[in-house]
Amino acid sequence: MIRLTATDASFASAFETLVAARREASSDVTRDVAAIIADVRDRGEPALRDLTQRLDRHDLDATGWRIAPETCAAAFAALDPDLRTALELAAARIKAYHEKQRPLDTDDTDSAGVRLGARWTPVDAAGLYVPGGRAAYPSSLLMNAIPAKVAGVKRLAMVTPTPDGTINDLVLAAAHLVGIDEIWRVGGAQGIAALAYGAGRIAPVDVITGPGNAWVAEAKRQLYGVVGIDMVAGPSEIVVVADAQNDPEWTAADLLSQAEHDTTTQSILFTDDAAYANAVAAAVDRQLSTLATEAVARVAWDANGAIIVVESLADAAPLVDRLAPEHLQLAIPDPQAFFDRIRHAGSVFLGRYTPEAIGDYVAGPNHVLPTGRRARFASGLSVLDFMKRTSFLQLDEDALRELGPATVALAKAEGLPAHARSVALRLRLNT
Amino acid sequence: MIRLTATDASFASAFETLVAARREASSDVTRDVAAIIADVRDRGEPALRDLTQRLDRHDLDATGWRIAPETCAAAFAALDPDLRTALELAAARIKAYHEKQRPLDTDDTDSAGVRLGARWTPVDAAGLYVPGGRAAYPSSLLMNAIPAKVAGVKRLAMVTPTPDGTINDLVLAAAHLVGIDEIWRVGGAQGIAALAYGAGRIAPVDVITGPGNAWVAEAKRQLYGVVGIDMVAGPSEIVVVADAQNDPEWTAADLLSQAEHDTTTQSILFTDDAAYANAVAAAVDRQLSTLATEAVARVAWDANGAIIVVESLADAAPLVDRLAPEHLQLAIPDPQAFFDRIRHAGSVFLGRYTPEAIGDYVAGPNHVLPTGRRARFASGLSVLDFMKRTSFLQLDEDALRELGPATVALAKAEGLPAHARSVALRLRLNT
Known part of the structure; x- marks a missing residue:
């Protein structure tokens, strides 16, 4: 687990290292x-x-x-x-x-x-x-x-x-x-x-x-x-944003619920309170020792876990956006205001009573989500992945007369005379 | 150009050969x-x-x-x-x-x-x-x-x-x-x-x-x-379904407007009238000789063109669906009824006054379309390709009490105890 403090001089470069870290196995198969x-x-x-x-x-x-x-x-x-x-x-x-x-x-x-x-x-x-x-x-x-x-x-x-x-x-x-x-x-x-x-x-x-x-x-x-x-999936990750009003045990369990999936998964906590950060870190250590999945979760937390202390929770929004996390849990007083500032995340869990695990099973949204910063351009699995769209078009002679001359002009400019001819013949135009 | 007649004994296998034909260069780069x-x-x-x-x-x-x-x-x-x-x-x-x-x-x-x-x-x-x-x-x-x-x-x-x-x-x-x-x-x-x-x-x-x-x-x-x-694109193709009421010159120009793009493109005509098929083939030959893009279009038509004569135009619908064409032009009396029977096509052009070229330029729908039978699962380029969806979820304590026990049961069954714990701690449940 690494620990970063936003007021440190080295923070910007340390955070960019975290953003750029590749956890994906490059096994050449x-x-x-x-x-x-x-x-x-x-x-x-x-x-x-x-x-x-x-x-x-x-x-x-x-x-x-x-x-x-x-x-x-x-x-x-x-x-x-x-x-x-x-x-x-x-x-x-x-x-x-x-x-x-x-x-x-x-x-x-x-x-x-x-x-x-x-x-x-x-x-x-x-x-x-x-x-x-x-x-x-x-x-x-x-x-x-x-x-x-x-x-x-x-x-x-x-x-x-x-x-x-x-x-x-x-x-x-x-x-x-x-x-x-x-x-x-x-x-x-x-x-x-x-x-x-x-x-x-x-x-x-x-x-x-x-x-x-x-x-x-x-x-x-x-x-x-x-x-x-569906999208090529990499190791899973969660970002939890939490203030000191949360029970550290709850937050620790949230971080570990990601870590226990696989040794390559990543759990990141943003908080505005250094003492709370200490309390969560201690709770993670304590809970790990009683977890049946300890062997996996401990490796993931040690290798990929992060706790980032910011001056104000509002400062965390652009940093979270850089990470474009698969899961984003907002255990803060006004989660909606924070969410409104986020552009890139696979799935967002708002409020203290919305642990990410609830979304893994029964809530309803899909748990197949873009990982590894792919939420910048990709979405979770949906009905659209199993459908396709056919566009269609119907013109009568009058409508063709409206659009035909422009089509002929463009086709000729692009050097495609049969395109022009297919329109011109129907309208008895010279080409 | 190959010519197939649906009543021939060899038709089924000849048609499957056409469906399976790979026009995509397998250049190993x-x-x-x-x-x-x-x-x-x-x-x-x-x-x-x-x-x-x-x-x-x-x-x-x-x-x-x-x-x-x-x-x-x-x-x-x-x-x-x-x-x-x-x-x-x-x-x-x-x-x-x-x-x-x-x-x-x-x-x-x-x-x-x-x-x-x-x-x-x-x-x-x-x-x-x-x-x-x-x-x-x-x-x-x-x-x-x-x-x-x-x-x-x-x-x-x-x-x-x-x-x-x-x-x-x-x-x-x-x-x-x-x-x-x-x-x-x-x-x-x-x-x-x-x-x-x-x-x-x-x-x-x-x-x-x-x-x-x-x-x-x-x-x-x-x-x-x-x-x-966007989707990996292969050579472009058009299927035209036309009865004998069309001017053969119009249909020939439609087929050639695809053929002139590239030597790998494919133009296929379905018709229910053998004499009309002959007239279109003759018109294609005639028009080729006056086309500035003749060199490209002739190679494409000779190598990949096809005319398929069916007994009744209704017979063509399942054959067209097998081809899942990028472009489908329906120059027939009731194009909508035919379209209603088609499941797979990139873009459909309904009626005699809707040449495909109109869709290439000014009509409005996108001309970046799935080729090579990919209309079975892919769509044309759209606004959705430049957007992504974030799902979200918010529960209060009562809602978590509704969904929590099922989550705990499933997490334990899947061997993920930290998932169960993140819910159970919030609800003061034993796990």
Whole structure:
């Protein structure tokens, strides 16, 4: 953990170092991934079978390529009742939030008699990657699948590795709840390639979303353009802005809820009170020792954590904007006034009773958010990621007469005579 | 040009061959581009100067790094009056169309007392690539810059190669009209890298759009994630659906207006009348011989053109959907009924008096559209490409009491105890 004080002479450069710090692993898997993709593209199912045998140590023909809907239904039925209620509440609230994202079509005729509009339609099929092992979160499955459902996507195909044949029951239960249509026991770059190009019994999809390791992320990058993908995600981060009126234990738990995700995650506290900063740092140390995720959280906090003491909380706004954080929690008296000064953040949590964790699960907004300063230009996952817009245009002869001469002039200036001719013929103009 | 008849036994496989045909050059510039990006990132301005000297044969320190606003204003003032009026009409109409794309913010409080919303903001700075030479189209500059302006982007920086120091006056005039803030005489992958990372006097941007050659496209691909980019674009295409009531000359000009762009472009005609198909093919041949762009258009038509005769025009709808064309022109009696059956197309031109060329220049919708079947999942360039959405959430103690227990249950099930603790502490729950 580093500690910065805004009044220090070295603060500006130390803060810029923090902004520029790259926590993203630069593991060079480009070539390996390209080879896997080419193999799946060329050979299809046999490639998937070979790669799964090698990497996940099971034979797809023996364990079964697909996980049956009945298996998912059984996992859902076997859920602890509290957990089932919690998942259902989460699904309902996520659905309600995302329904407000459905875009509106337009269809207007202007004064020149030109009909212009835009029509939104869902993609035909979406592919969902779900990691195996520790990072297989049912909440993540909900956050990826529900926007696709709300968009109206007819086919949701999920791929997930089942190392040694093992399956995560909680993920299967969530898949049942949201109505995944197909689940394939294929993971890694080969799973992404199968979704993008199709492979035998696995039909291709149009958009692929969902988190994964470096191989999965690189496969999505390489296949961007063959299919649509969600934003390339890096390590997660939170910025908490808190004054001394907060219980230091609450703030410490907020910082640790980010740190426990992964050793590369980052938690940053801005406060205007040095004594409070000390109290939070002490609370973090104390809580770490009783945390089941201590091993991960301690590394993340030590390596990437930061506490920044500013003279006034108002000074923090431009600094937060420079960081363009994935999560921004505002535990201050007037969080809205602070939020109004922020241009770049993935998701904002206003007030002392809005811990970021509430947004990870049940509140409704998506928890798939832009990381690593990408909130400068990117948004969280939404219904729009599973839809596309077709523009349209309709002119009659009179309207063409209004717009035709300008079109002919521009086409000729650009050296495109057939463009000019296609208009001129209809209007009997000379070109 | 290939000619297919839907009643032929071989039609299905011939059509799938057409769908699967890849017209995209697979020039492997990956390594060259990676080296250029690394050079610009590491050395900044000196790298740009060296690369420009080598590739564009002029010394930036001598010719000047930046093209002055006064040069653009002078180019605009010197325009032929008709062309100036045409550009102004185009800009005004493009602006009016894109203003309808501005997304709405949401801010609601639900029955659980949870305030939820989404706020849209523009990116701080957008970078615009404009090719040099033949492909430097002022219309393209309008189509890329105006959505950024409508989004509210404060800084528009353009990069463009000026080979041997030469400048395209029409492009400069368009830059003046739309209000580009900076124009840098840097092209290629080095121009994209300079926009993404910044290089000395060139400050970094958040989003880069605009067409370019294989080096430019690959640079955008490699820098996707460092900045936002528009969709990777391939060769352009048009599908025209026309019955025998159309003048074959009109249809021929429509097909050629696509073919004259580049030797890799594709023009496809669907019709229900074999005699009409013959008449159009003859008209294409006749018009080619009088076209200044004959050399390009003939290669494109010969290599990639297609005429497909179907029994009934209604049969064409699912075939068109398989192609998911960038441009779809419907020169038929009831174009709306046909459009209602289409799910995938970039832009649709309804009726006999709506040649695609009208959409390239002045109608209003964007002409930057998804190519190569990407309309299955992608949309044309829009205001949304220059904006991002921040979700937000505000709970009070009562609202947290509603959602807290479900959050705690899910966090514990996912093995994330600090998440559970951040909620439980606030509600004095045991975890």
